[in-house]
Amino acid sequence: MDNKWSIDETKRLFDLAARAADSGKGLSSAFGEMARASGKSVNSVRNYYYSQLRLFEMLPEFTDKLGIRTVAMRREKFNVFTGEEIDALIETVLVGKAQGKSVRAIIAETAKGDKKLALRLQNKYRSTVACHRDRVQAVEDRLAERGADYFDPYSKRVVRGGKPEDNVSRLAEYISRLSGAEVADAVKMLLGK
Secondary structure, three states: OOOOOOHHHHHHHHHHHHHHHHOOOOHHHHHHHHHHHHOOOHHHHHHHHHHHHHHHHHOHHHHHHHOOOOOOOOOOOOOOOOHHHHHHHHHHHHHHHHOOOOHHHHHHHHHOOOHHHHHHHHHHHHHHHHHOHHHHHHHHHHHHHOOOOEEEOOOOEEEEOOEOOOHHHHHHHHHHOOOHHHHHHHHHHHHOO
16 A cells, blocks of 8 residues: 555545535545545545645645645544543553453443544553553552552553562463463473473
8 A cells, every 4th residue: 555645646635525525525435535546545545634734724825836625624623632631541441451351341431432532542542552651651650559450551461469470470370271281381391391
């Protein structure tokens, strides 16, 4: 899939968006049509559209020279998460995961049935874990200070009472889950036989 855009593709995308707006359709129909025509994903098309829209709104003369018509669509107010909200979300998910719940179930419970909010929360959780390890570890440190059980998304383990398990405990837990034949194989592997 090619994520580079030509001027002609950009013009076509904005033309599709303008026609969709003129006919009372949402932009998603234009994004879908452009994705099918270009072989790009709908998300890539949407992201590109909004990045270019910001540029075109800042440079109206350039936009006019290209013959691109931007559409004044109603945009929902974008609410940015505060640091406290992010930390509370991370804590809620880490504690819930330690109780055996899935991220999706925890998020759904937190969002109280609001599907858009649930998607935002899930995306924020996943991006924070992926890109802001220091923030997640600060939340883990606070949970450990309180002696709380939490899930460590990096080691993929539950930390009980705020204390990480040692390797011997982990190995014993792993072996306890094996069948008889698997235990024999694991012992042979550990002994190098």
